[in-house]
Amino acid sequence: MRLIVAAACAALFLVPASAAGAATTKGGGEHVVAPEGGSLDLVGVSFGQHLRQLQLSLRSDQAITPQLLSDTGGGRICAVLSQSSRAPRSICVVRRDGDWQIRSRGKRVAGKVTQPRTRELSLSFEAGDAGLKTGAANWYVESQAAGCTDVQPSQAKITWSGAAIVSASAVSNACQHRVPRIGSYSGRVWQAKVTGCQRRGAAQVSRGPSGKRIALTYDDGPSPYTPGFLRELDKLGVPATFFMIGQQVPGNAALVRRVLSSGSMIGNHSWNHADLGRGGPGASSQLRSTNAAIKSATGFTPCLFRPPYGSTGANLVSRSRAQGMTSVLWSADPLDWRTPGTGSIVSTVVSQTRGGGIILSHDGGGIRSQTLAAMPQIVKRLKARGYRFVTLTDLLGYSEKISLVK
Numbered sequence: 312m313r314l315i316v317a318a319a320c321a322a323l324f325l326v327p328a329s330a331a332g333a334a335t336t337k338g339g340g341e342h343v344v345a346p347e348g349g350s351l352d353l354v355g356v357s358f359g360q361h362l363r364q365l366q367l368s369l370r371s372d373q374a375i376t377p378q379l380l381s382d383t384g385g386g387r388i389c390a391v392l393s394q395s396s397r398a399p400r401s402i403c404v405v406r407r408d409g410d411w412q413i414r415s416r417g418k419r420v421a422g423k424v425t426q427p428r429t430r431e432l433s434l435s436f437e438a439g440d441a442g443l444k445t446g447a448a449n450w451y452v453e454s455q456a457a458g459c460t461d462v463q464p465s466q467a468k469i470t471w472s473g474a475a476i477v478s479a480s481a482v483s484n485a486c487q488h489r490v491p492r493i494g495s496y497s498g499r500v501w502q503a504k505v506t507g508c509q510r511r512g513a514a515q516v517s518r519g520p521s522g523k524r525i526a527l528t529y530d531d532g533p534s535p536y537t538p539g540f541l542r543e544l545d546k547l548g549v550p551a552t553f554f555m556i557g558q559q560v561p562g563n564a565a566l567v568r569r570v571l572s573s574g575s576m577i578g579n580h581s582w583n584h585a586d587l588g589r590g591g592p593g594a595s596s597q598l599r600s601t602n603a604a605i606k607s608a609t610g611f612t613p614c615l616f617r618p619p620y621g622s623t624g625a626n627l628v629s630r631s632r633a634q635g636m637t638s639v640l641w642s643a644d645p646l647d648w649r650t651p652g653t654g655s656i657v658s659t660v661v662s663q664t665r666g667g668g669i670i671l672s673h674d675g676g677g678i679r680s681q682t683l684a685a686m687p688q689i690v691k692r693l694k695a696r697g698y699r700f701v702t703l704t705d706l707l708g709y710s711e712k713i714s715l716v717k
């Protein structure tokens with residue numbers, strides 16, 4: 312009888328909840344099931360996405376206590392997500408070392424767990440951190456109360472053999488619950504596509520706020536070297552900011568999109584690398600056409616401008632600001648364009664970098680193999696000093712404009 316009720320509930324929730332109105336939030340409507348009783352019974356679950364964060368909300372019909380989710384006692388609530396041909400992935404919340412933790416495949420996942428009410432838990436985390444890809448995902452949630460010693464699923468199967476629906480009902484007992492009780496819900500991990508960023512504060516900067524965050528910047532691309540820079544950044548797990556020359560963008564649209572999708576940032580470096588230091592309407596036109604080329608390739612409009620040669624002035628700065636961009640100079644310059652040798656590039660950057668530092672280098676405009684070879688050493692040595700690499704927009708505290716797309 313209970314199974315018929317569960318099926319009716321599932322049918323009811325085939326209609327997607329459309330409460331989330333903002334373009335930057337998808338899904339998140341709650342699926343509700345009838346209580347089964349027992350420990351850590353779940354009666355409501357939801358899975359949605361806000362900006363880059365996946366959000367999983369769990370509701371029990373009793374208090375969710377740290378004891379019930381004690382990791383050492385075997386307690387956990389896990390969302391199990393299946394994506395196309397990949398093995399299903401469990402993303403679990405447990406209580407461990409005095410904290411709620413999100414864990415997957417034996418490792419802690421960066422993210423946040425909150426308990427808005429005693430019967431609820433909310434998890435938010437980024438898809439990539441949890442090993443999930445953009446795309447459709449079938450999901451269900453299962454719970455196991457710590458230290459609970461009720462009948463096990465294997466025994467349940469034996470006890471109830473003969474009934475046609477045995478395998479579906481067998482997973483439910485006083486210690487273990489599953490939502491939906493049978494089958495799974497369909498959901499999606501959306502691609503968080505960045506469409507812009509919002510500048511604020513000073514209209515020209517040469518460093519970020521002091522602290523342990525720093526930014527790598529690469530100028531004069533996109534170039535044949537840029538893919539190698541992206542591969543190396545990906546290996547190192549750090550982002551960078553690429554200041555691009557507008558006239559090089561149209562022939563490299565896919566590469567420019569890859570810069571953004573890999574988590575790095577794009578800035579404007581003029582249309583043809585002219586000296587714009589005196590400003591004037593020609594400078595505005597250089598900035599405008601470059602932003603138009605970047606937007607046409609990616610859907611993204613930059614909020615950062617780097618004046619070619621570092622040649623700048625009040626008129627240029629106000630023109631870049633009028634187009635929503637901050638003019639960005641630098642605080643560390645290894646003169647890599649002179650190809651002084653990989654060792655020299657590394658040691659200059661390391662010695663000139665302080666908290667909030669903006670590191671100038673080049674991925675275009677010449678042979679950049681020394682700059683590329685220097686990158687992993689720079690990252691390793693500065694990480695060892697406690698620095699964390701972020702995009703320039705992150706460093707400056709700018710917010711991103713994000714839309715979620717299939």
Ligand code: ZN
Pocket residue numbers: 530531580584619620
């Ligand atoms: Zn340049």
